[in-house]
Amino acid sequence: MNKKTFLIFTMPSFMMMVFFIAIPLFLVFFQSFHFKQDILEIVEREKCDPFGCKTETLKVPVLDEKGDRTKINIWVGWENYKNILKFEELNSIIKNNGYSWSAIQSIDFYQALRFTITFTFITLPFVLFFGMCLALCVNNLLNRLKGPVIFITLLPFIITPVIGSLSIKWLFIGDGIVTSLLEYILEKDIAVFAKAWSIELLVLFYRIWHTTPFAFVIFYAALQTVDKDRIEAAFVDGANRFQRLRYIVIPHIMPLIVFVTLIHLMDAYRVYDEIVGFGAEGFLNSLQWMTYDFLRLDDSGSRYIGRASATSMLTMIGIVIILIPVLRRVFREQKEKKN
Amino acid sequence: MKKLFILFSVIASFSLIGFSSAKACENKNDVPLTSLTSGFDAWKVVTSAMEECGNYTPTLDQEYKDKIVAALDSNPSQYSLAGVSASTNVAVLDAGLTRPLDDLIAKHGGALQDNQKVTINGQVMAIAMMTNAQHLFYREDIFNDLGIDVPTTYDEVIKAAKVIQNAGVVDYPLGGTFKVGWNLGEEFVNMYLGYADTFFDGNMAAVNNANGYETLKMLKKLTEYMDPEYLNSDSTYVQQQFQQGKIAMANLWASRAGAMDNAEESSVVGLVKFASAPSAKKGGKPASTLWWDGIVIPKNISDEEAEAAFKLAMVGLDPANLGASPEAAPWISNAFDPAPSNIGAVMTAKEGAAPYPASAQMSTLHGVLGNVLPDYLTGAATAKATLEKIEADYITAATEKGLL
Numbered sequence: 001m002n003k004k005t006f007l008i009f010t011m012p013s014f015m016m017m018v019f020f021i022a023i024p025l026f027l028v029f030f031q032s033f034h035f036k037q038d039i040l041e042i043v044e045r046e047k048c049d050p051f052g053c054k055t056e057t058l059k060v061p062v063l064d065e066k067g068d069r070t071k072i073n074i075w076v077g078w079e080n081y082k083n084i085l086k087f088e089e090l091n092s093i094i095k096n097n098g099y100s101w102s103a104i105q106s107i108d109f110y111q112a113l114r115f116t117i118t119f120t121f122i123t124l125p126f127v128l129f130f131g132m133c134l135a136l137c138v139n140n141l142l143n144r145l146k147g148p149v150i151f152i153t154l155l156p157f158i159i160t161p162v163i164g165s166l167s168i169k170w171l172f173i174g175d176g177i178v179t180s181l182l183e184y185i186l187e188k189d190i191a192v193f194a195k196a197w198s199i200e201l202l203v204l205f206y207r208i209w210h211t212t213p214f215a216f217v218i219f220y221a222a223l224q225t226v227d228k229d230r231i232e233a234a235f236v237d238g239a240n241r242f243q244r245l246r247y248i249v250i251p252h253i254m255p256l257i258v259f260v261t262l263i264h265l266m267d268a269y270r271v272y273d274e275i276v277g278f279g280a281e282g283f284l285n286s287l288q289w290m291t292y293d294f295l296r297l298d299d300s301g302s303r304y305i306g307r308a309s310a311t312s313m314l315t316m317i318g319i320v321i322i323l324i325p326v327l328r329r330v331f332r333e334q335k336e337k338k339n
Numbered sequence: 340m341k342k343l344f345i346l347f348s349v350i351a352s353f354s355l356i357g358f359s360s361a362k363a364c365e366n367k368n369d370v371p372l373t374s375l376t377s378g379f380d381a382w383k384v385v386t387s388a389m390e391e392c393g394n395y396t397p398t399l400d401q402e403y404k405d406k407i408v409a410a411l412d413s414n415p416s417q418y419s420l421a422g423v424s425a426s427t428n429v430a431v432l433d434a435g436l437t438r439p440l441d442d443l444i445a446k447h448g449g450a451l452q453d454n455q456k457v458t459i460n461g462q463v464m465a466i467a468m469m470t471n472a473q474h475l476f477y478r479e480d481i482f483n484d485l486g487i488d489v490p491t492t493y494d495e496v497i498k499a500a501k502v503i504q505n506a507g508v509v510d511y512p513l514g515g516t517f518k519v520g521w522n523l524g525e526e527f528v529n530m531y532l533g534y535a536d537t538f539f540d541g542n543m544a545a546v547n548n549a550n551g552y553e554t555l556k557m558l559k560k561l562t563e564y565m566d567p568e569y570l571n572s573d574s575t576y577v578q579q580q581f582q583q584g585k586i587a588m589a590n591l592w593a594s595r596a597g598a599m600d601n602a603e604e605s606s607v608v609g610l611v612k613f614a615s616a617p618s619a620k621k622g623g624k625p626a627s628t629l630w631w632d633g634i635v636i637p638k639n640i641s642d643e644e645a646e647a648a649f650k651l652a653m654v655g656l657d658p659a660n661l662g663a664s665p666e667a668a669p670w671i672s673n674a675f676d677p678a679p680s681n682i683g684a685v686m687t688a689k690e691g692a693a694p695y696p697a698s699a700q701m702s703t704l705h706g707v708l709g710n711v712l713p714d715y716l717t718g719a720a721t722a723k724a725t726l727e728k729i730e731a732d733y734i735t736a737a738t739e740k741g742l743l
Contacts, residue, residue, distance in 0.1 A: 037741035048458045049425065050467045050631045050671055051694040058698050059542070059742055063435040067638060083735045106720055106728070173571060194567030196717065282519035282570035282713035293710070299521075300702035301408030301430035304739050 025316075032081070032309035035074045038062070038302075080310035084109050084290075109311075112285040113318075119204065119286070120268040120322065126208045127264055128257065131215025136245075138216075139223045150220070157213035165277025168206055169193075196283040203274045203284065211267070215260045222253035255333070262326050269319050287315045364392035364654060370647035372396075375410055376422025377403050379594045381469055381632065381668035385655035392654055403427075411436040416637035419648040425630045426705075428457065428465050429697040437464055437635040443649040450658065455671050457633065467633035468656050469668040471593050472692060473516070473529060474616040474627060474683035478587045478607065481508055493533070493557055493617050493626065496588065500564040503587050513564040514577040514589035517716070522573050524709035525628075529590070530554045532693050533619025533626025542743055544704050544733040547726040555715055555722045557619065562716055570713055579604075581611060590616055590627070593684035597666035600680065613683030615690045625687050628695040631671075700742055707732045 038061035046055050061069040086107050097103040105111040138149055156164065171178040172192045183190050192198045226249055234244050250257075272288035275281055281289065294308035371394050376382045378399040386397035398418070400406065404427050410417040411431055423431060431437050439462045444451060448466075457465040475496075477489060482499075485506055490496045500512035516522045531538065534550040546554075562569050566580070578595045580586045582605040598604065599611040616627035634652050636645050654660070658674035665678035669685065677685060695701075711728050714720040720728070737743045 035739050035741065037739075040741055045460050046458075048456070049694070050454050050457075050470055051629050051688075056698070058433075060433045060699070061435070067435045069434055080739075083739075102719075106714070106724060173568060174566070174576075191567040193571050194569075196719075279519070279571045281710075283717065297405050297408060298702045298706040299404060299426045299430060299697075300699040301427075301434055302699075302702075302740055304736065306739055 028309045028312050031073075031305055032313050033075060033077060034306055035076050035079070036305045037072055037074060038069045039072055076306070080306040081314075084307060084310055084314065108285060108290060109287075109314075112287045112290050115200070115284050116269060116271060116286045116288075116318070119207070119271050120265060122204055123207045123211070123268055124261065124264055127211050127215050128260065130208065130212045131219050131260065134212065134216040135219035135223055138220055150217075153216055154213045156210050157217075159210075161210060161273035162277045164210060165206055165274050168202070169278050172202065193279075199278060199280045199283050203278060203280060206274055206278075207268065207271070211264060215264070218256050218260055219253060222256045223249070226252050258326060258330060262323065262330075265322050265326065266319055269322065270315065287311060287318065291315065364388075366392065366650060366654070368392040368394045368647060368651050370394065370644055372419045372644070372648050372651055373417070374398065374420035374422070374648075375400065375403055375407060375418040376634075377401060377424070377632070379592075379668075380597055380664075381594055381670075382422055384661065384664045384667045385468065388657070388660040389651050389655040392651055395651060404430075407431060408434060408436070411637045411639065414639045415641075416639040418637065419640050419644050420652055421635050421637065422632060423465060423635050424471075424632050425695050426697045426702065428633075428635065429699070430702070431635060432459065432464055433699065436638055438638045438645060439464060440466065440636060440649065443636075443646060446646075447650050447653055450653065451656075452671065452673060455633070455656075457631070465633050465635045466652070466656065467631040467671055468661070469594070469632050469670050470684060470688065471630040471632060471669065472616065472627050472684050472687045473525075473590045473592055474625070474687040475614040476581060476589050476591050476596070476599070476611055476683070477614065478509075478581075478610055479612040480610045481506075481587045484508070489612075489614050490588075490617050491615070492621050492623075493530075493561070493619055494621075496617050497560055497564070499588065500561075504564060509587045510585040511564060511566045511580075512587050513561060514572070514580045514586040514591070515561060515565050515569055516572060516574050516577055516589075516591065517558075517562065517565070517569040518573040518576070519570050519713050520709040521705065522709070523570070523712050524705040524707075526558060527554060527708045527712060528695070528705065529616070529628055530557055530619055530626045532628060533623055536693070538696065538704055539700060542700060542737070544700075544707075544730050544737075546704075547730050551726045551729075552722055553619070555712075555725060558712075559716055570716070582606060593681060593687075594632075594668050596680035596683060597664075597668070597678070600666070613680060613686075615683065615686035616692060618690075625690045625692040627687050627692045629688055629692050630695050632668075699740070700737065703736050703740060703742065704729075704733050707736055 040059045041062050042057060042059055044055060044057045046053060064070055086109065089107060090104065090110070093103050093106070101114070105114060134153060138146060138153070141149060170176055173179070179190050179192060192202060230248055231244055234248055239247070270288045271286045272292055275284055275286055275289045276292070281293070291308045291311045294304040294311065297303050373395070374386065374397045376386065376397065376399055378401045382399055386399065389395055390397065403422070407421055407423070407427055408430050411421060412434065416436075421431070440448070441463050444456070444463060451466060455467045456463045457467055475490070481503060482489065485502055485508075487499045487502055488495075490499050496513075503509065503512035515526065517526055528538075531546065531550060531554045534553050537545070539545055566572065566585075574592055574595055577586070577589050577591050578598050581589065581591075581599060584606050596613055600608050602608050616625035618624060619626040634656075636648055640648070658672045661670045661672055662675035665675060666680045669677060669681040707729055711725060711732060715722060715725040734743065
């Protein structure tokens with residue numbers, strides 16, 4: 001293919017990437033070094049409401065001749081990052097308490113980081129394992145049953161995460177059906193949403209339940225491409241079921257296991273729907289939830305765009321770091337193939 | 340022929356429905372109008388009367404305050420009318436999103452009382468329709484059975500809760516709107532004002548003191564008598580706990596009082612009674628804040644639309660309409676007597692509870708409180724660390740907004 005044809009073919013997608021990925025990313029990066037503020041002035045005004053009149057002195061936004069607020073963007077360097085990472089506070093905590101996790105977690109960012117990382121790495125092996133088990137089971141089913149079973153297995157993945165977590169929440173919160181049943185069986189009072197560990201367990205369980213079908217579908221498709229002759233040859237040579245899986249099937253579908261790992265790491269590191277859906281923000285805190293919280297409007301109608309941008313950048317850096325080992329593996333394999 | 344007949348009769352019946360509902364409204368509305376308000380009962384009473392005039396689509400949304408500033412800020416505004424509370428009014432007012440109403444009141448607002456007019460430097464910027472406050476709800480039958488007096492201080496609330504817990508008549512003696520975020524922040528604000536008068540020293544938050552410490556201690560003591568899932572418990576949750584007979588006492592919004600006697604939902608009709616919010620200190624003012632809810636008209640709409648919206652709002656706020664559902668809220672109107680379910684709000688105001696000190700600073704602090712307090716209540720942080728964190732987070736947030 002000559003250079004011109006190549007350029008013509010790739011131009012549209014390249015432009016798309018610039019517009020929808022590079023520019024927004026740069027804007028977030030830019031914003032993370034700024035405070036976005038209204039220009040404020042101090043006014044004294046007399047205010048009367050149903051509870052009486054009083055004179056109040058307040059800082060309020062300056063309005064221009066059209067009656068709109070004027071926003072300014074102030075360069076503040078690393079201030080937003082400092083306000084999130086709080087290195088000085090971290091230092092003094094370590095000085096006073098040593099490397100105690102529970103003390104360090106009094107800073108929001110490290111609490112969020114702790115949860116995000118454990119969430120990502122605990123759910124990953126379960127998703128891979130259950131996805132593989134399901135794929136193998138379905139692969140061995142009668143052909144007549146395969147269709148309906150695949151459909152039912154996919155259901156958890158089809159449900160929107162927020163809706164799914166809300167419905168699971170209602171099964172457990174207060175006198176939900178499952179909680180009532182557990183209380184009846186165990187004959188004791190259970191409050192799942194009262195302790196950090198029980199909520200965390202529920203959140204982990206939910207994510208595994210929700211994403212396993214994705215791994216399952218990919219693995220199941222991959223199993224269809226396994227060479228039947230090789231399996232039969234191994235069978236003739238006396239390899240048992242486990243050996244056939246270990247030495248023929250798994251190496252064959254390895255690239256797709258890496259693919260599912262990659263997608264799951266990226267997805268799980270951005271966890272936040274579960275925290276919103278379960279109303280777990282009193283107990284758990286994730287990096288993306290911090291961004292969401294900074295972006296929420298408060299009663300005065302303002303939000304913290306600077307710190308939200310900074311947490312977004314930090315989340316992205318985190319994702320890149322955890323993906324490096326996986327990506328290196330992919331590159332190495334590509335290289336080996338070329339040679 | 341038969342089909343045609345059916346078609347005619349369907350059309351006829353529809354137009355009959357249309358006709359009969361239009362009769363309830365004297366001034367039919369011909370400008371397409373919309374509104375954004377909160378979703379509690381009082382707003383249903385007001386907006387459903389307005390709907391009778393036609394051409395009007397209300398949006399009732401419990402999370403309206405997440406939308407209101409952005410919605411009114413667009414040009415033209417997304418809504419022709421908005422419902423505000425004492426606190427969201429500050430947001431839209433300071434952002435210059437609402438219009439003065441004096442001209443419209445002179446033309447169409449003859450029925451309004453002076454204490455409904457919310458004025459800034461003499462200009463009417465909002466019309467208040469009701470007051471609201473969190474005050475004591477209690478199960479009279481349980482209190483009588485166990486011989487408990489209605490508590491007037493929080494120490495008495497704790498004592499009563501102990502007696503009820505020992506008697507084991509309900510699942511949990513207390514309910515509370517302790518949901519993480521705005522609700523929990525409001526609980527702190529209420530309790531703190533029972534001990535102190537102000538949250539600020541100039542522009543700085545000043546809650547890291549003995550009053551803040553007492554407030555935290557008291558909130559934690561209360562949670563010991565609540566459903567352990569209190570961090571998920573909002574006003575609707577507490578209302579349902581009452582209706583299902585699971586709790587015996589709570590400090591709940593006056594706008595929820597009417598629902599206690601709603602026979603369709605409640606199993607405790609006639610058993611829940613109301614009193615002033617308890618005080619934090621003996622002989623002190625009630626630990627609660629007074630709120631008002633009302634309407635504003637956006638700046639970013641045409642004058643014709645604004646006039647039509649105001650006329651329509653006057654239909655909703657007509658004393659005859661409000662008087663038909665006095666139990667829905669403590670309406671601001673001299674035209675009728677308040678319903679028995681409003682007595683709690685009236686008493687809380689009479690005993691001298693403070694109005695919510697709405698300002699940009701207060702919104703910032705309120706947001707910080709809602710996020711920081713859960714760690715203290717769950718035992719993950721000490722009271723001292725919590726108070727320090729409240730002030731530190733406030734400084735960070737207020738600096739980013741340019742308030743400091």
